[in-house]
Amino acid sequence: MAERIARITAGGVSADALLNDSDTADKIWDALPVTGSASTWGDEIYFSIPVKLPAAAGAGPVVAMGDLAYWPPGAAFCIFFGLTPASQGSEIRAASAVNVFGKVQGDPKVFKQVRSGDAVLVERA
Numbered sequence: 001m002a003e004r005i006a007r008i009t010a011g012g013v014s015a016d017a018l019l020n021d022s023d024t025a026d027k028i029w030d031a032l033p034v035t036g037s038a039s040t041w042g043d044e045i046y047f048s049i050p051v052k053l054p055a056a057a058g059a060g061p062v063v064a065m066g067d068l069a070y071w072p073p074g075a076a077f078c079i080f081f082g083l084t085p086a087s088q089g090s091e092i093r094a095a096s097a098v099n100v101f102g103k104v105q106g107d108p109k110v111f112k113q114v115r116s117g118d119a120v121l122v123e124r125a
Contacts (some may be wrong), residue, residue, distance in 0.1 A: 004029050005125040006068075006102065008079065010038055010045060011118035013110045016125050017068050017102045024070050025101035027051050033123035034077065040116050041095070043082025043109075047120050048075050059097040061086070066108035069098035077122065081108035 004019040006029070019025040028034075028051055036047030055072050063069055069078045071094060078098060086093040104111075114120075 005105075006032060006122050007125040008104075008120070008122050010079075010111060010120040011114040013113050015108065015110055016105045018105055019068075019102040020100070022056065022099065022101050024053055024056055024099040027053055028070065028077070028101060029124070033121060035122075036077070036120045038114050038116060038118045038120050040114065042084035042087070043092075043112065044078055044080050044084050044094070045111055045114050045120070046071060046074070046076040046078040049077045049122075051075060053099065055097050056099040059099050061094045061097055063092050063094055063098065063100055064103075065092060066104040067092075067100050068102035068104065069094060069100045071095065071098050079104065079108065079111055081111045
């Protein structure tokens with residue numbers, strides 16, 4: 001399968017992300033482009049997208065720096081770039097189990113500049 005690169009533009013910043021080979025990534029790729037209004041939760045940006053999926057096998061709350069994940073309870077696209085209010089110690093933790101489907105290429109901390117209410121666009125690069 002060819003690499004699937006998504007460009008994420010939020011507020012005044014943008015970054016590319018590489019999608020993995022999961023069913024979640026397939027469904028989100030098929031739905032692109034998607035737009036939303038950013039919400040922030042610690043060092044996480046999330047926004048609802050028009051994709052409805054259950055938790056995948058292996059879904060869990062602990063993610064890595066730069067992970068893209070889908071949060072089933074909110075049908076939300078999530079970008080993790082640091083600690084959240086649910087984090088324990090140095091681990092990055094989502095509110096509940098998420099399906100990791102990709103990873104930001106480069107420094108995900110650029111998303112620290114994004115504020116709640118900023119427009120977000122995710123499109124095929």
